[in-house]
Amino acid sequence: MKILIIDASGVCLDFALRCQNFGHTVKCFIRHNKDGSRSMVGDGGLIERVSEWEKYMNWADLIFCTDNIFYIHGLERYRDKGYPIIGPSIDTNRWEQDRMHGADVMEKAGITTIPSTVFKNYDEAIKHVMDNPKRYVSKPIGDGAKELSYVAKSAADMVFMLQKWKKSNAYKGDFILQEFHGGVEFGVGGWFGPGGFNKQFCESWEFKKLMNDDLGVATGEQGTIVRYTSESYLADQVLKPLEDFLHGLAYTGYIDVNCIIDKDGFPWPLEFTMRPGWPLFQIQQAA
Secondary structure, eight states: OEEEEEESSSOOHHHHHHHHHTTOEEEEEEOOOTTSOOOOTTTTTTSEEESOSGGGTTTOSEEEEOOSSSSHHHHHHHHHTTOOEESOOHHHHHHHHSHHHHHHHHHHTTOOOOOEEEESSHHHHHHHHHHSOOOEEEEESSSOOGGGOEEOSSHHHHHHHHHHHHHHTOOOSOEEEEEOOOSEEEEEEEEEETTEEOSOEEEEEEEEEEEGGGEEEEEEEEEEEEEEESOOHHHHHHTGGGHHHHHHTTOOEEEEEEEEEOTTSOEEEEEEEOSOOTTHHHHHHHO
């Protein structure tokens, strides 16, 4: 098989090498660094690097996109023509990037979500918390930095963080405040194609704290434990109800829903991931 990898973040090397080891022919387009310099990923003859991706679209039997920000608009016209693309589309990317839209999709599929409110500035959010003193979680809408997600310990703690972000002008985009629900963070994902979900689902437990015993500062992701299973009660609740929506958008790729499971065993979905997760995808390959 001839595989074209379109990689915006330089994360494709492990996948490319595994494809080559299985006898496939691989070409990798890797975006330049932010300063314009050429990424060194895969240099030294490890993989074949190409300077353009569109030139090889007709060459490829399979096109794998690692990212949901760069190139998806350019890829959309190829997707509409039926090119064999695995990765996020413009429509499904909105499920992840626009949290309120993602929650609306879940509600339409009959999946109960946590109440959330969108804010455009910190003053409005501060007033909301003071008028409705509860424990909240703050999350950016779009591709905001991970450190702008915050689980407050109290209403006062949330006000403190909002005031701190306002003073430093930390984020100019929209963000949400979501009511806090305690429990265990537990995600489930699956690969989806024209025939529906693959027969096995990937259940995952993601750890964000820097140190063991859930101590230390929060990181984007410190480590994740995964397992594949053919029977997943969580997938029955938060993935399978989405099948008709995914078929309607002709989605081919990975979809993950991260949840909080409360003390009564009820899953509260937090967010979509409509792409390979990093480093989740490397862990999946190793498994």
